[in-house]
Amino acid sequence: MVKRDMKEVITGKTKLFALLGCPVSHSLSPVMQNAALSYIGADARYMAFDVKPEFLSQAVEGLFRSGVSGINLTVPHKEKALPFMNELSITAAAVGAVNTIAVNDGRITGHNTDVSGILRALKEDAGRAVSGERYVVLGAGGAARAVVYALLISGADKVYLINRTVSRAEEVCFDFEAIAGGRLHSLSLRDINVLNGGIDGLVNATSVGLDDNSSPLNACGYDIIERGMLVYDLIYSPSPTVLLRKAAERGALIMDGLGMLVYQGAEALRIWLNKEAPVKIMKQSLLNYLGRDT
Numbered sequence: 001m002v003k004r005d006m007k008e009v010i011t012g013k014t015k016l017f018a019l020l021g022c023p024v025s026h027s028l029s030p031v032m033q034n035a036a037l038s039y040i041g042a043d044a045r046y047m048a049f050d051v052k053p054e055f056l057s058q059a060v061e062g063l064f065r066s067g068v069s070g071i072n073l074t075v076p077h078k079e080k081a082l083p084f085m086n087e088l089s090i091t092a093a094a095v096g097a098v099n100t101i102a103v104n105d106g107r108i109t110g111h112n113t114d115v116s117g118i119l120r121a122l123k124e125d126a127g128r129a130v131s132g133e134r135y136v137v138l139g140a141g142g143a144a145r146a147v148v149y150a151l152l153i154s155g156a157d158k159v160y161l162i163n164r165t166v167s168r169a170e171e172v173c174f175d176f177e178a179i180a181g182g183r184l185h186s187l188s189l190r191d192i193n194v195l196n197g198g199i200d201g202l203v204n205a206t207s208v209g210l211d212d213n214s215s216p217l218n219a220c221g222y223d224i225i226e227r228g229m230l231v232y233d234l235i236y237s238p239s240p241t242v243l244l245r246k247a248a249e250r251g252a253l254i255m256d257g258l259g260m261l262v263y264q265g266a267e268a269l270r271i272w273l274n275k276e277a278p279v280k281i282m283k284q285s286l287l288n289y290l291g292r293d294t
């Protein structure tokens with residue numbers, strides 16, 4: 001009889017990790033998380049489920065009661081999930097968004113790993129200190145909130161927040177006022193050029209560039225981008241985006257959101273399994289899947 005490697009076979013003991021989003025079919029998380037689970041020899045699978053916002057609480061409750069080992073949330077669920085967590089990590093509570101749910105002792109805890117994800121990408125991949133640096137952040141959605149929080153807690157000197165809907169950016173400034181202590185300012189896009197140099201990094205946390213050839217800086221031009229500055233686009237596919245291409249032409253260091261995606265996923269695995277995740281394997285699985293070299 002052929003003895004099978006039990007990790008390759010789904011049995012009654014195989015654990016499930018779930019990603020809930022709407023839509024979710026484009027997500028690359030199953031690719032990298034299953035590569036990681038397989039590499040570390042976990043008898044577990046990671047599956048994506050398309051859950052409409054009105055069914056989110058029932059889906060989480062149903063998975064939780066069915067013994068799921070952990071849940072990730074993506075757009076549009078990250079903010080809506082807050083009220084039905086039993087507990088929130090300090091970071092998830094501060095950001096106001098949950099992207100990772102841990103199940104322990106019959107209770108569910110909401111975490112936000114986007115914060116450590118962007119910080120690791122900025123520090124390890126882009127070699128930035130963050131502390132004492134000045135950043136422009138574009139966007140005011142869930143991802144932008146995580147980026148702004150990450151920059152502030154890491155000691156950024158100034159963070160200028162620019163969003164199409166200015167009132168949303170102002171709301172973020174209001175929410176983070178206590179930790180910002182005067183370091184966070186909302187600006188309109190047309191005022192971006194008043195910054196006039198001295199910016200170390202620009203982070204695109206809008207969805208502009210995701211589906212077409214648009215760029216969040218089309219309306220104001222690219223004068224803000226200077227040689228040596230970091231331009232980080234949270235979008236990882238397509239890559240490079242128009243923003244990154246224009247930034248590279250102006251001599252900026254450019255980086256897409258693949259690193260952040262890997263690091264936020266690695267932190268989720270660490271929370272669930274209490275062991276370090278194989279980030280190189282996860283990143284390579286995505287590069288292979290996307291047919292990219294870097």
Ligand SMILES: NC(=O)c1ccc[n+]([C@@H]2O[C@H](COP(=O)([O-])OP(=O)(O)OC[C@H]3O[C@@H](n4cnc5c(N)ncnc54)[C@H](OP(=O)(O)O)[C@@H]3O)[C@@H](O)[C@H]2O)c1
Nearest residue numbers: 139140141142143144164165168205206207234257260261
């Ligand atoms: N790399 C990663 O690991 C990672 C993690 C999380 C998110 N992301 C990416 O980050 C992006 C934002 O995600 P999110 O969760 O924050 O989404 P979200 O909550 O829906 O926010 C979307 C943001 O984009 C802005 N926006 C959308 N369409 C626009 C347009 N035509 N012109 C100008 N601004 C526009 C919105 O501005 P308004 O407020 O004016 O609507 C808002 O600030 C997405 O591309 C997502 O894929 C990447």
